[in-house]
Every structure is written in structure tokens, then in C-alpha cells.
Amino acid sequence: MADKMINLTLKVWRQKSKNAEGSFSTYSVNKVSTDASFLEMIDQLNQELIQKGDDPIAFDHDCREGICGSCGFMINGSAHGPLKSTTVCQLHMRNFSDGEVLTVEPWRSSAFPLIKDLMVDRTAFDRIVKSGGYISVNAGNAPDGNAVLVPKPDADEAFANAACIGCGACVASCKNGSAALFTSAKLVHLSSLPQGKVEGDKRALNMVAQMDQEGFGACSTTGSCSAACPKDISLVSIAKLNRAFLKASLNKKPEVKGGEAG
Amino acid sequence: MSGFLSSSVGKKYLMGLTGLVWAGFVFGHMAGNMTIFVSPDLYNQYGHAIVSNKILLYGTEAALILSLLVHVGLAINLTISNRSSKGIASSVKASGSKRTPLAAQTMIIQGTILLAFIILHLITFKYGEYYETTIDGVKMRDLARLMSEVFSQPPAVAGYVISLLLLCAHLKHGFGSVFQSLGLLHPSYQGKIKAASWAYAIVVTIGFISQPLYVYMMS
Numbered sequence: 001m002a003d004k005m006i007n008l009t010l011k012v013w014r015q016k017s018k019n020a021e022g023s024f025s026t027y028s029v030n031k032v033s034t035d036a037s038f039l040e041m042i043d044q045l046n047q048e049l050i051q052k053g054d055d056p057i058a059f060d061h062d063c064r065e066g067i068c069g070s071c072g073f074m075i076n077g078s079a080h081g082p083l084k085s086t087t088v089c090q091l092h093m094r095n096f097s098d099g100e101v102l103t104v105e106p107w108r109s110s111a112f113p114l115i116k117d118l119m120v121d122r123t124a125f126d127r128i129v130k131s132g133g134y135i136s137v138n139a140g141n142a143p144d145g146n147a148v149l150v151p152k153p154d155a156d157e158a159f160a161n162a163a164c165i166g167c168g169a170c171v172a173s174c175k176n177g178s179a180a181l182f183t184s185a186k187l188v189h190l191s192s193l194p195q196g197k198v199e200g201d202k203r204a205l206n207m208v209a210q211m212d213q214e215g216f217g218a219c220s221t222t223g224s225c226s227a228a229c230p231k232d233i234s235l236v237s238i239a240k241l242n243r244a245f246l247k248a249s250l251n252k253k254p255e256v257k258g259g260e261a262g
Numbered sequence: 263m264s265g266f267l268s269s270s271v272g273k274k275y276l277m278g279l280t281g282l283v284w285a286g287f288v289f290g291h292m293a294g295n296m297t298i299f300v301s302p303d304l305y306n307q308y309g310h311a312i313v314s315n316k317i318l319l320y321g322t323e324a325a326l327i328l329s330l331l332v333h334v335g336l337a338i339n340l341t342i343s344n345r346s347s348k349g350i351a352s353s354v355k356a357s358g359s360k361r362t363p364l365a366a367q368t369m370i371i372q373g374t375i376l377l378a379f380i381i382l383h384l385i386t387f388k389y390g391e392y393y394e395t396t397i398d399g400v401k402m403r404d405l406a407r408l409m410s411e412v413f414s415q416p417p418a419v420a421g422y423v424i425s426l427l428l429l430c431a432h433l434k435h436g437f438g439s440v441f442q443s444l445g446l447l448h449p450s451y452q453g454k455i456k457a458a459s460w461a462y463a464i465v466v467t468i469g470f471i472s473q474p475l476y477v478y479m480m481s
Contacts, residue, residue: 024353077354084359103354110349175351175362176344178270208271217347218270218340221439222366227359236447242271243445249266 003033006098010045012057013105018113024103034094038081039064039071041093059118066090066230069165072172073118074105079169079228087167087230107172111179111215124214125166125182131210132203133186135196154192161189163231170225170233176217181225183211184241185233191244201248208245270340277336278443280329281436285462287326288429292469299476302406303397310402334377341370365431366439372432379425386412413474414481422474430467437462 007030015022029045036044039061046056062070066087073088075081081091096102104118112120150158164185171179187207190196196203219238226235266272294312298305313319356362365372387408395404412418438459441447447455 074352074354077352077356078358078360079356082358082360105352105354108348108350108352110347172352173356173360173362175348175367177347177349178344180270205265208269209265212270215347216270217344218274219443220344220366220369221435221442222362224356224360224362228356234449234452235442236449236452239442239445239447241445242275242443245269245271246266246275246445249272 003035004094005031006034006093006096006100008032008041008096008099009101011101011103012117014057014117015106015114017116022114032093034092036093037064038075038088038091038093057118058116061089064089067165069167072107072167072169074103074107074172076103077105079107079173080167080230084227085230085232087165087169090230107168109168109171109177109216111177112168112171120168122166122168124216125168125179127214128179128183128207128210129166129186132199132206133190135190135199137195137198148194150193158189158192158196161185161192161233161237164189164229164233165231167230169228169230171216173224173228174217174220175222175224176220177215178219178225179211179214179216180219180238180241181229181233181235183207184237187244188237188240191240200244201251204241204244204248205252208241270343273336273340274443276332277340278436278440280333280336282440283325283329284333285433285437285440287322288433288466288470289462292466292473295473296469298406298409298473302404302410305406305409306395306402306404307397309405310400313403330377330380334373337370337373363435365435369432369435372428375428376425376432379428386418410477410481413477416478419474419478423471426467426470429470430463433463433466434459
């Protein structure tokens with residue numbers, strides 16, 4: 001099948017390092033196959049830049065299959081571009097028309113310091129997960145198939161939230177730079193399951209505290225996060241996070257002093 | 263619980279609860295004022311009944327003032343911290359399905375204008391000219407006369423209509439968000455909340471707007 005070719009103008013945010021001054025640079029990208037992904041289009045532009053002896057545009061990417069969460073930037077103000085439920089690596093150029101001008105910018109959030117060009121540091125997400133996004137059970141051998149019963153709706157909900165790839169589109173599309181959708185997905189994923197319920201209260205308290213400490217904003221329920229989410233995490237997850245946090249705050253027990261318990 | 267109230271989630275709980283107090287109040291206020299359509303006398307008697315019940319009056323006023331102070335204080339606090347969380351905003355605003363609704367984006371602006379409106383509204387009516395009338399042998403304030411004087415002026419009517427349209431936007435986003443903030447959102451009615459928030463905001467707004475317009479047309 002013959003490829004259709006389009007020509008584009010890109011306005012790309014260029015910034016050498018975290019503290020350097022950044023600005024938009026304009027590039028013409030010609031003969032872009034409509035079968036190419038957005039990242040392949042930037043690869044093509046980068047090849048031209050390298051041949052000219054210029055610095056190629058830095059951007060994060062890994063699997064290019066929409067499942068790793070590495071890639072992502074703003075295209076014309078939308079996280080991961082205009083399509084719903086997609087990442088920029090799975091966004092194809094057939095969704096753009098010949099002669100279009102596209103503004104490409106990194107995720108914007110104080111909690112995601114810029115590394116270079118379109119790359120931002122998302123380790124704040126890792127620290128939120130580290131604060132409670134795990135289950136501290138002794139895994140041991142694989143348990144018997146039906147030893148722990150999980151109702152189907154609970155399993156589905158856990159799975160839907162486990163789909164979060166931690167790309168950061170929710171934070172980037174939020175006017176407050178809130179990480180409520182990410183944090184809620186991690187919490188609901190674990191707290192819907194019997195193994196995760198045990199530490200549910202501690203998880204809610206610690207993850208919200210870490211989220212605030214990282215400098216993410218509060219949720220204004222604008223819904224932009226869920227609209228931009230490549231995995232369609234629902235706003236209902238944020239409600240569940242809020243509910244879990246209230247319940248955990250009410251249940252909070254005084255700390256047990258060491259040595260008195262035996 | 264101190265940790266709860268200082269967290270971003272706890273602040274939104276308080277924002278939602280205090281907002282609900284006012285959302286409930288504006289509905290009652292709008293519905294009660296509908297007595298103006300029956301007769302100025304009934305409207306005055308309704309007002310008189312409220313101010314005669316001191317427990318109801320002071321209780322409601324205390325709840326409203328406290329809620330407003332918390333709501334406004336938190337709004338300022340959250341706006342400042344949210345802006346600093348965002349840092350630099352994207353240079354282009356999203357369009358299509360990923361766009362942030364205008365009502366949600368401008369809550370602080372609507373709120374500021376509504377606060378100014380509340381103050382002006384109290385100066386105009388509660389602390390405005392005190393006329394007296396006697397209905398069925400009972401002396402009471404003639405608020406209907408003041409209302410008809412105020413709303414015989416087109417700028418006052420226009421000011422009210424504009425402020426009430428902002429209230430509509432504020433209620434729409436507030437009512438639509440409060441279920442999530444309070445952790446009460448559920449998939450079974452998530453889809454209906456949008457329609458319900460529009461319905462609530464429109465009923466309150468149309469009800470309120472009809473009153474100055476009616477008085478203006480009668481004057």
C-alpha cells in the first residue's frame with residue numbers, strides 16, 4: 001500500500017537542562033508517512049537534525065507499544081495528543097493533516113522537573129508508590145487456586161486500575177498539576193483485593209501524604225486527567241481515594257510504643 | 263484529624279461541605295422569594311416570619327458566615343498552592359475532549375465576583391432602606407417596596423442577572439464535583455451527576471433571575 005505523505009510544521013520546546021532557559025524552536029518536517037507514529041516522525045526530524053550537526057530533540061520512550069508509560073508530551077495543549085485512550089507512541093500521523101502546525105511541549109508540573117527538551121523527571125511517582133503502593137506479604141509459594149476468593153467485580157476494578165502505566169499525562173493535563181488520578185489508581189488497584197485490604201488505611205494515609213509532599217496540587221474535579229489518560233482510569237477512583245483517606249484518618253490508632261506489646 | 267484537614271484531600275472535603283451549605287441555602291432563598299409572585303404582602307410576611315424566628319435566623323446566619331469564611335479561605339489557599347504546583351502552564355490550551363471546562367477553570371474568578379455580589383446584596387437589602395408596613399395589624403419591614411425601588415433601575419437588574427449567571431456556573435461545577443470530593447461518586451450514577459448538576463444550577467438561576475425581572479416589568 002502506498003503511503004500518503006504529509007508535511008508539518010513543529011514548534012518544539014527546546015531546553016538544554018533543568019535550569020537553562022527554554023524556548024520554542026520551529027521545524028519543518030517534510031514527507032512524513034501517515035503510517036508513522038508521532039515518535040517515528042520525531043525520529044525522522046532528529047535524523048535530519050543530526051545530519052545537520054544540530055542537537056536532536058530529547059524525549060522519553062521505550063516499548064513504543066503504549067504499555068510502558070515512558071513516552072508522553074503535550075501536542076497542541078493535549079496530553080498524548082488529540083485522540084482518547086492513547087499514548088504518543090501509538091498516535092499515528094494519519095490523525096493529522098498536511099500543513100498542520102503542531103506545538104509540542106513537555107509535561108508541565110513543578111513536581112516533574114524538566115531534564116531536557118521534552119523529558120521530565122517523574123521520580124515523584126516512584127516515591128508515591130514507595131510510600132504505599134505495594135503489599136508487604138510474604139509471597140511464598142503460589143497459593144491454591146481458590147484459597148483466596150476474589151469477587152469478579154473487585155478483580156475487574158483492581159485490573160482496570162492496575163492498567164495505569166504511570167506516564168504522567170494526568171498531572172500534565174491538570175490545571176493544578178494534581179496527581180490524584182495516578183495515586184488513586186495505585187491505591188484502588190491494591191485496596192480492592194483481599195491481600196491489599198490489610199494495609200489499606202496505612203496505604204491511604206502514606207500515599208496522600210507523599211503526594212502532597214512532592215508538591216502535586218489538589219483535585220478540582222475538572223476531569224481533564226481521565227480524558228487524557230491512555231488507560232481510561234475513571235474519576236471514580238479519585239472518589240475512592242478520598243473515601244479511603246477519610247476512613248483511614250478516622251480509624252487512625254495511636255502509635256504503639258516499642259517494648260510494651262509483649 | 264489535624265493531618266486530615268491540612269492535606270489536599272481534606273481541604274477539598276471542607277470545600278465541598280461548605281459549598282453544599284451554600285448550595286442548599288441558595289435553593290431555599292430562591293424558593294422562599296417566589297412569594298413575590300403571589301403578592302408583595304405575602305413576600306413581606308414571609309420575610310417577617312424568618313426574622314421573627316431568632317433561633318432559625320441566627321443559626322442559619324452563623325452557619326452561612328462560618329461556611330463562607332472557610333470556603334473563601336480555602337479557595338485562596340488552594341488557588342495559590344495549585345498554581346505553584348502547576349508552575350509553568352502549557353502555552354496552548356487543549357481543545358476537544360481533553361479540554362478543561364471553562365466553569366471548572368474559572369471557579370476562583372466566579373467566586374471572587376460572587377463574594378463581592380453577596381456583600382453588595384446585603385448592603386442593598388439587609389442593611390438597606392428600612393420601610394415599614396402593616397399587614398393584618400402586624401407591623402413589619404416592607405421589603406417588597408425596597409425590592410421594587412431597586413429593581414426599577416435597569417443597571418441593578420442587569421448586575422443581578424450577570425451575577426446569577428456566574429452563580430449558575432459556580433453551582434454547576436460545585437454540585438458536579440462535590441460527590442467526588444466527598445468520596446461519594448459511584449459508577450451507577452456517575453453519568454447522571456452532570457445532568458443533575460446542570461438541572462440544579464439552572465433551576466436555582468432561572469428562579470432567581472425571574473424575580474428581579476418580574477419586579478422590573480411590574481414597575
